[in-house]
Amino acid sequence: MGSLTLSNVTKSFGKTEVIKGVDLEVQDGEFCVFVGPSGCGKSTLLRMIAGLEDVTSGDVMIDGKRVNLLPPSKREIAMVFQSYALYPHLNVRDNMGLAMKRAGASKAEVTQAVTNSAQMLSLETLLDRRPAELSGGQRQRVAIGRAIVRRPKLFLFDEPLSNLDAALRVATRIEIARLHYELGATMVYVTHDQVEAMTLADRIVVLNAGKVAQVGRPMELYNDPANTFVAGFIGSPQMNFLKAGALGLQGETVGIRPEHLVIGDSGEIDGTISHVEHLGGETNVYVKTGPHGLLTVRLFGEHDFDIDAGVKISPDPARRFHFDAEGQRMR
């Protein structure tokens, strides 16, 4: 299988630098997710690993071998695209087998490999159809199947679930997780959806404006964010940022997750209820406060509040994160 190493990789389009020096180590068999807001460079980084974009400086190594100058087909990778990108004139069988055929495999080998991966994704009944005759979810499964057939060292996923509806997205997400377990392959997955990132990843790379903001296991990022960007990006509803000065605490900003705020008759912060969201299992309460603006409080179970009622909020002191003026965590 394959490991991936990026060392000080940069990418510029003309004078604009979009990737500003990324160092990363992905272990063999690891599921690594790049996550970040749109325009942060995560897709560009993935395309550089695939060889679809040139690397301006730095090294991309797959399995310890420098691949900067290798064309995509020689890097032993496979990629799944957001728009499926199936060949419209070929049926499912040929779509899946094309890469192996081009690589010079015998007919029997190709058939064997296609049958195997079709079984894995239960595509056997669709093999003779054309992409136009498939639904969106089926197309994405074929695209994943096409990636598996090649037995690559590295799987690359470029927002594969973004074009699917919510129910299919969850089903396909589970299928991808299952596949990673069965194949034990190294996977790099790009998404802007933090739920996908949290549920699939062994390790998450949070990217912001072409730089790595933080790398870590999902719970590390959640419980121990390195800066306000990661703290705000990971977790939904978003973390509350309070002004440290107004609370008499050190640092510039204090971050606290919505579930670590308590609403009650006594507390440090005064506010009025602005809006309540009832989700059944949980209730999100939005409270307007003077110095801190709108705060989100997440309560479990069903709760009722009157809009515009005055309340007091107290943060759980053990769950506070302190950030300095640059947004870096103070430890």
Place this chain on the structure above:
Amino acid sequence: MSISARTSMPRTVAVHTALILYTLIALFPVFVILINSMKSRKAIFREPLALPGPDTFDLVGFQTVLTQGNFPLYFGNSMIVTVVSLALVLVFGAMAAFALSEYRFRGNFLMGLYLAIGIMIPIRLGTVAILKLMAAAHLTNTLTSLILVYTAQGLPLAIFILSEFMRTVSDDLKNAGRIDGLSEYWIFFTLVLPLVRPAMATVAVFTMIPIWNDLWFPLILAPSESTKTVTLGAQTFIGQYVTNWNAVLASLSLAILPVLVLYMIFSRQLIRGITSGAVK
């Protein structure tokens, strides 16, 4: 035609009136040529707009054309020139358009602009230089000279239209091909070209008709008997003092046919392309 929520009667009538009027105006000259080509010389002059009747019906024009002139040869020349130029324009135009829309390289924008200028400047301005060039290359009175000129003439518009269309072809699809180890030629011919087929048909029609109808370059570059095209051949019946109208009209009528066939082939492609995109 059924009237539904999205169409109203007055609107439908107005649209169809306009379309029918335009069709009549556009087809009228063709119609006049066709009816008069089947009439006797006297009848053409006496009543140009009358349909051929039992008294006036006369195929003497067609007889002249098919026996006197070298018309099968002229037709062949026109066909060779048109089809070969068309093929070259489509192949090279599509390739250039692919390169301009797909690859980032220094001078990409300037190259596109340079080719677009070709649409605005008529190639006939360069006739003298072209003639000198062809004479120097010993290509005068050859079909090759015409093919070269028409290819150059057709390329700018072809590249302009096709590069716009090629930009709309999904990058993911091309990249999937690259990862699967397909060559750029394979990607171009089997993935991109089928997806821009409607645009190719449009370009083919726009390229083909001026070439078939052109009189200027055959007259200047290849007026010899063996290289005459149909439009030039028809001129042999137009004299300074006497014009054989029957023959002229008959040859023009015949000249419509091949180009009509080609047009039908491409327009079917055009429609198929549009509908296949709509239901996908």
